[in-house]
Amino acid sequence: MILTIERLGHLGDAIAQGENGPIFVAQVLPGEVVEGELKGDKLLNARIVTPSADRVRPPCAHARTCGGCLMQHATDDFVVAWKTEVVRSALAGQGLDVPLRPILTSPPKSRRRATLAGRRTKSGAMIGFHARGSDALVAVPNCLLLHPDLMAAFPALEALVVTGGSRKTELALTITRSLAGADASVTGGKPLDGQLRLELARVAEAHGLARLTWDGEGVALRTAPMQAMGRAMVAPPPGAFLQATEQGQADLLTAVQDAVGGAKRITDLFAGSGTFALPLSEQAEVHAVEGDAAMIAALDKGWRQADGLKRITSEVRDLFRRPLEPDEFKKVQAVVIDPPRAGAEAQTKTLAGSKVPVIAYVSCNPVTFARDAKTLISAGYSLDWVQPVDQFRWSSHVELAARFSL
Structure with missing residues (x-):
């Protein structure tokens, strides 16, 4: 055909x-x-x-078989135009026509966090990504997506698979670049017992891993896997959310700072480990709300150990089941909200009933963002601009930051 x-x-x-x-x-x-x-x-x-x-000819030798990248066969200009149109179309689906700023794209070899698959082989181990639409594992020794520091951690991942994997199962290895070295979190391996714990700890020591977590249980902590968030240093809990690239985090933060302007009292919803709350506390008092207690604890510790920051109060709260109500935004001059892919339908409805002058909305899903944007606009907010951000280069994903004002 x-x-x-x-x-x-x-x-x-x-x-x-x-x-x-x-x-x-x-x-x-x-x-x-x-x-x-x-x-x-x-x-x-x-x-x-x-x-x-x-x-174009794909720049990566693995592009035809590996499922880690989707769009290496297209020019950068085409991908920029396509992802911009994805955002525009999502907004148009809600009847919205909003100015879009030029998309900001992270460079190659900049992904600082990725989940790879690992399998034991007769001669050792294979580490890589799955082929597109398949369970077949593709080794990626020359990957152009991952940061060189993650590529340098492949021998450690191979050693972990050989030590704690079996020929019958596949391991998921989440590896994160930190200022203190690689932070590894592994699932799907052998059950942890005393002997395996000792062997895995030796692997972590031999390969200089900052931290090793095995099926949710800490095995080794050579040094805290710190991430810079403004002036603060934070050690997020194992497997915690982190922006995919440092450039992407910086681009989103710049957009958020632009959106909130000179606000002196800010509420940060879905605050995570402090991606926005900690840098914003250099200029404003911040109330950080997050459903994960471990991430809030990491944020709070980072704030307490940093110098020159204004007060941050924090709260563990499930914003899907118990969103902040309009009266809880009294005297708040700006809100930052960064929900997961499902968006924040319940929280957006209560925000729409508040009188917060400015809302900075960060989203990894243009469709749910457009839905929530329609709710805010229907309540009288203006959507001033949308900033697309492409952290997941060569993929179908696109993120954005936006400013709403009354």
Whole structure:
């Protein structure tokens, strides 16, 4: 079957129109003519008959097999335009037409946190990402996505798999770059007993891991895996949320600071370990609210050990089940909200009933952001601008920061 690709979906699959509806094709671009085998609503083994002017040779040697990246076959300009349109389309779906600032993209080799898969082999271990749409594991020794410090930790990950894995199971290895070295959190390995704990601790010591966590239990802590958040130094709990790149974190923080302006009393919702609360406390008193007690404890410790910060109060609270009510925002001059992908429907409704002058909204899902934005706008807020941020280079993900004002 020969098809002409019409558009790119928000998940990165190209879409052509077939006799019975849309047909999806992986790793091709709008305008390309492709030939392949139709199976259901997918065109398999697609061969490009007529390439797009936006097609480039993927820079990474693993691009054709690895599922870690999606869009290396397209020019950077194409990806920027596509991700910008993803944000624009999500807003348009709620009837919103808002000025978009130029997208900010993190550079190659900048991902400081990733979850890789590991399996034992006859000769040792294999570490990598899964092939696209498959359980097959692809080794990525020349990955252009991960920070060099994470690549340097691969021997440690291999040693962990050899020590604590089996030939029958696959391990998930979350590795995070910290100022003190690699921070590893592993799941799916052998049950932890005294002997295994000792062997894993030796691996951590031999390879200089800052911290090792095994199925949620601490095994080794050579030194606290610190992250810089403004003037403060924070050791997030194992597996805790962290912005994917340092550049992405800086871009989002700059947008948030621009949004809140000179506000002196700020409430930070879904505050995590202090990504925004701690830098903002250099200028304002901040009340930080987060549902995870360990992250709030890390934030509080970071604040107490830093110099020159204004007061931060903190609260452990499930904002999905018990959002802050309008009267809890009295005297608050700005709110920062950074919910997970599901957005913050309940909290947005109570925010809409408040009189907070400014809201800085950070989102990793343009669709749920647009839904929440419609709620705020319907209550009288103006959406002043939206700043797209691309931390997940070559993927289908796009984040944003936005400013609402009364």
